[in-house]
Amino acid sequence: MTGSTPAPFTADDYRARMRRAAQAAADAGLAALLVAPGPDLVWLTGYAPTAITERLTALVLAPGHDPVLVVPALEAPDAAKAPGAPALTLRDWTDGKDPYALTAELLRADGRVGVSDNAWALHLLNLQRALPGTSYAALTDALPMLRAVKDAAELELMAAAGAAADATFEDIRTLPFAGRRESDVAADLARLLLEHGHEQVDFTVVGSGPNGADPHHEAGDRVIERGDMVVLDFGGLRHGYGSDTSRTVHVGEPTEEERRVHDVVRAAQEAGFAAVRPGAACQDVDRAARAVIADAGYGEYFIHRTGHGIGVTTHEPPYMIEGEERELVPGMCFSVEPGVYLPGRFGVRIEDIVTVTEDGGRRLNDTTREMVIVD
Template sequence: MSFTDRMAQALRHARDKNLTGLLIAPGPDLVYLTGYRPVAITERLTLLVLSAGHEPTMIVPRLERPDAEKAPVKLVDWADGTSPYEAAARLFNRVGTYGISDSAWAMHLLGLQEELPDTLYVSLTKALPMLRAVKDADELERLAAAGAAADQAYEEILKVRFSGRRETEVAADLAALLTEYGHSQVDFTVVGSGPNGANPHHEAGERTIAEGDTVVLDFGGLKGGYGSDTTRTVYVGDNPPDEVREVHDIVRQAQQAAFEAVRPGVACQEIDRVARRVITDAGYGEYFIHRVGHGIGLTTHEPPYMVEGETQELVPGMCFSIEPGIYLPGRFGVRIEDIVTVTEDGGRRFNNTPHELRTVN
């Protein structure tokens, strides 16, 4: 889909929500709609204005206009020493309700409100949560390539020594591997060993990994502009205890059950419910402490969210994580995560490394 088509589609969705127009700040929404990513996001106002009956127009700082010329929109610039909000106000209806990007700076929103006191603003994520949710063929290819690169990094990290090394060292190895396999940006490399694995968002620290540890590896970033995000849990040593094997197998079954539930027309919350039911029935419900998934695309976390209360139905082209986990405080954690996309009759994984409990040295 071309940028022009994306902007037209966004405006149609805005009209369906009774919005006067859309205000797109620098960030993933602006990249999605125009392909333009400012060299630096600063205090100077940059804003794409979309409203029915008007040509898509972006207001930019004058010194950044040469870079912005590549965007497929009309440009209006403003100079240092003048009011960007006064310049922007000429592009607005003076009365109306606008959807505005979540990434917009508060100072800019307040400036617009002061200049246009009869306008109202709503979060774009709240107003149009599905704006970027359904991927086209090119986006699906990019997400598949990012997932395959993350899979390659996982297979390689299994070959390094874990025992006797700090979490930060293994995390650095993971980051280097993601870069080696084509990631332009590494967003996170969670290495949660032993009791640290019971913290879902543990930041790799100075703990020394030891034989007998269970280690949660959650890592991802951007390749070709689109995100990867995968989690596998490994055991340091040759013979994982029965309890570790049992917990890992429960999480594996929950992940598989949730994947098998993916198909068009199913509510997002149902994917969470299916995984949670498996873990709860096994007696570990209180130790599954987060939603089962999140959307992914130009960012690693975006709508739709696989969480209780989200009644949005799945449609082909949606992409999201399925990542159930069990976290036993002070002891260990287990999580298994794949990125999947909705197809015409089910789901397709973008991560295809084995789900079995792997052992490392």
């Protein structure tokens, strides 16, 4: 993810996000936020350095203060072109100078600072030396919902990414599977995602036959055979926002057991989706999907959470998992993806991205959830 986000956001949009983040920091008892290059910086400013190096780049958001982006001088011209640049102050530094002393001036000497998860240890340790009285908390722990609730423009981009992933599935199902390697089908998925507007492909899982029982199987050299169940899980970023969908197809006619397992997973996915509504707990979605699979006798073979959040990254909070009591809020986007994995035999997973509406949920993936037969 390099360069500025192509999404249609203005400097005012980024200014509002930075203000909201600073207020959220204050509400969480944080003296400031320190945001390194990565998805948080892109979401807050639209800026993604073309090369992430050992040179410190950091956005400092402190309640009651204007946002400041500390940036190496050689990268300052690019930072100044970011769509959110008019909403912040740039402070550049040259090689041979101490960027940590510069950054320390923007932080309270005894404050607790929220730090983006992907900040380099090198930078954090040097800041601790410059400000030994400070303490730090990961943003996922301190502000897990910072990016979770999408506005109308973000939801449009999420829907467009979902539609592009759907178009990819409609195309892939028309191509031959039998006699080809998993890696060949994965390459087709990547190509199709790009053809349908994605600028970044994050994953293309193709798990055929017994490999389908591994939820995160890396597509390999196994040749797909007639009679195989094939789990397809693919997605990436389109205009800066994520897609992620799973469908399980069958090469030729399935057995009665394969149909039964697929039907169970389809019913579980429907139950999970039906549980989506404002005020419900995240764990309610997991419980609803898991109950269907457990009642069918396959509970021990559903071995992962029911869902994860998605936005400017393809995996982020909130998580649909037992013990997560956080309430669903309109604008949240996350996957609903139950599965059954029979070791050494086959697996089935069906996944849609769902957004919470004012009175329930809306799917952002609309391809059929029925058993699809491929050649």
